[in-house]
Amino acid sequence: MAGFRDLDKALFPIKHISAVVKLFRSQLEDTNEPDLALLSIVIGLIENQLTSRSNAGQLIDSPETTVLPRFELETVENLYRKFKIVITGSVEPNKTKTYATRDLVKRVSDVIWNSLTRSYYKDRAHLQSLYSYLTGSKLDCFGVAFAVVAGCQVLGYDDVHLALSEDHAWVVFGPHGSETAEVTWHGKGNEDKRGQEIGKLDSARSWLYVNNKPVVCTRQMEVAALVSAINPSLNASVDATEVALLQQELLWLLYDLGHLKKYPMAIGNLGDLEEISPKRPGIACSALFEEAIDAARRFYNNQHVYPYTYQGGYYFRNKKYKEAFESWANASDVIRLYNYSRDDEEIYKEFLEIANEHIPYIMKIESSGFEANTILKKSECFANLLKFYDGICQWEEGSATPVLHIGWAKPLVNTISKFDADVRAQVHIVCDNMEEKLSKKNGSIFNNNNNNNYEKEYQATMSKSNNKDQTTSHFYPTIEALTAACSE
Numbered sequence: 164m165a166g167f168r169d170l171d172k173a174l175f176p177i178k179h180i181s182a183v184v185k186l187f188r189s190q191l192e193d194t195n196e197p198d199l200a201l202l203s204i205v206i207g208l209i210e211n212q213l214t215s216r217s218n219a220g221q222l223i224d225s226p227e228t229t230v231l232p233r234f235e236l237e238t239v240e241n242l243y244r245k246f247k248i249v250i251t252g253s254v255e256p257n258k259t260k261t262y263a264t265r266d267l268v269k270r271v272s273d274v275i276w277n278s279l280t281r282s283y284y285k286d287r288a289h290l291q292s293l294y295s296y297l298t299g300s301k302l303d304c305f306g307v308a309f310a311v312v313a314g315c316q317v318l319g320y321d322d323v324h325l326a327l328s329e330d331h332a333w334v335v336f337g338p339h340g341s342e343t344a345e346v347t348w349h350g351k352g353n354e355d356k357r358g359q360e361i362g363k364l365d366s367a368r369s370w371l372y373v374n375n376k377p378v379v380c381t382r383q384m385e386v387a388a389l390v391s392a393i394n395p396s397l398n399a400s401v402d403a404t405e406v407a408l409l410q411q412e413l414l415w416l417l418y419d420l421g422h423l424k425k426y427p428m429a430i431g432n433l434g435d436l437e438e439i440s441p442k443r444p445g446i447a448c449s450a451l452f453e454e455a456i457d458a459a460r461r462f463y464n465n466q467h468v469y470p471y472t473y474q475g476g477y478y479f480r481n482k483k484y485k486e487a488f489e490s491w492a493n494a495s496d497v498i499r500l501y502n503y504s505r506d507d508e509e510i511y512k513e514f515l516e517i518a519n520e521h522i523p524y525i526m527k528i529e530s531s532g533f534e535a536n537t538i539l540k541k542s543e544c545f546a547n548l549l550k551f552y553d554g555i556c557q558w559e560e561g562s563a564t565p566v567l568h569i570g571w572a573k574p575l576v577n578t579i580s581k582f583d584a585d586v587r588a589q590v591h592i593v594c595d596n597m598e599e600k601l602s603k604k605n606g607s608i609f610n611n612n613n614n615n616n617y618e619k620e621y622q623a624t625m626s627k628s629n630n631k632d633q634t635t636s637h638f639y640p641t642i643e644a645l646t647a648a649c650s651e
């Protein structure tokens with residue numbers, strides 16, 4: 164581990180954002196073991212100081228001139244030393260340079276787990292860093308997983324790494340990261356499964372474990388995860404702008420060093436920050452959302468939903484409704500191969516908001532009669548809408564837990580009825596994924612393209628449906644399911 168070196172200490176007392184960027188740059192460039200505990204304590208200290216007192220409204224113009232409260236070396240050193248003592252006081256360091264064992268990982272998880280405050284509001288902001296752990300004995304579920312990896316780094320286990328789905332975190336360890344272990348809890352009221360292997364049960368088919376295509380982090384990607392977890396919010400409606408600027412500068416540093424290449428959500432986070440306040444003239448935020456989608460397709464066999472909802476949200480905010488429908492149809496094309504389980508509330512809420520808030524809002528605007536170029540005349544918009552709804556229907560099929568209810572059907576019928584018959588007639592439905600559907604029904608490996616040939620298949624589909632004269636939507640004959648849902 165790089166450790167807290169003299170050249171890092173020389174940057175203290177930290178008074179500017181640019182000094183924090185220098186600390187991260189030296190940790191990321193000078194060693195292949197950036198010190199997770201040090202960086203998490205520094206970031207947590209800055210975030211907590213700048214979001215705890217009413218700091219809103221400070222004029223922020225650049226990383227060099229934005230004044231931060233002084234962050235003293237001694238404060239950081241004391242917390243860093245405390246973390247080392249907590250960990251090495253309970254678990255013996257790895258003197259023989261062996262791989263970690265399940266027992267070791269569980270013991271580090273127990274040290275963190277048993278030292279947390281008995282009961283506190285787990286979803287509160289600013290509970291993700293080691294600063295929160297060491298000064299308040301509170302961590303959120305991501306923070307526990309991160310602390311376990313940082314603890315294993317302190318003990319000298321460089322094989323223990325953070326694994327991230329879109330709503331859960333765990334660790335991999337052993338030769339080639341071949342072993343997995345739960346180290347934190349997920350959701351509310353669920354018994355934690357700490358120490359157990361990942362996704363061996365029916366949860367293997369739930370979105371929560373992304374069909375075993377998680378982001379498996381390097382040390383540098385673990386730094387990207389702690390930077391992504393920075394939460395600039397002062398309260399529900401105001402952000403501390405210097406914290407948001409710091410997060411954006413650090414994400415660009417990680418991007419330029421190539422550490423976001425396989426991390427779609429971090430690229431999406433950078434895209435959201437760039438939409439608000441562009442810092443890089445050459446790279447539009449829309450290009451970042453496309454990059455996140457490409458990464459998910461290339462490295463995770465297109466099993467992730469969020470890259471498409473980052474992009475769909477951007478298009479929606481910028482009134483590009485035809486493009487938003489396409490992004491949301493692509494998101495639905497991912498979820499349809501999963502089975503909905505009780506652990507998937509977060510993505511359920513995401514699709515619910517799109518189907519029952521965003522799409523109805525768009526239909527209201529577009530049918531106000533003043534839109535000359537209305538999407539209501541565009542067959543590809545109707546096709547993408549059907550694809551969006553059909554993916555949700557397929558998501559429900561074969562799942563133990565139902566997805567759709569009358570609350571979905573009303574906005575759905577209302578939306579479809581806004582398109583004229585002649586527009587609807589132009590949509591030709593091709594049923595070309597019967598084998599996928601049957602394999603999901605029969606419970607076999609639910610996407611036979613597990614060996615990552617999404618890219619080839621994607622290119623083939625795109626070349627097939629390039630004919631412009633008609634809109635061919637490749638999806639399932641579940642219009643019956645759709646109308647059945649509507650009549651319920």
Ligand SMILES: CC1(C)CN=C(N2CCN(c3ncnc4sc(C(F)(F)C(F)(F)F)cc34)CC2)S1
Binds near residue numbers: 305328329432476
């Ligand atoms: C399109 C969206 C609704 C906008 N923000 C989204 N985020 C914000 C950032 N975010 C993330 N951004 C970077 N890395 C991670 S790792 C992670 C997690 F696996 F759930 C964990 F670790 F359990 F918290 C979440 C997450 C979660 C998804 S999705």
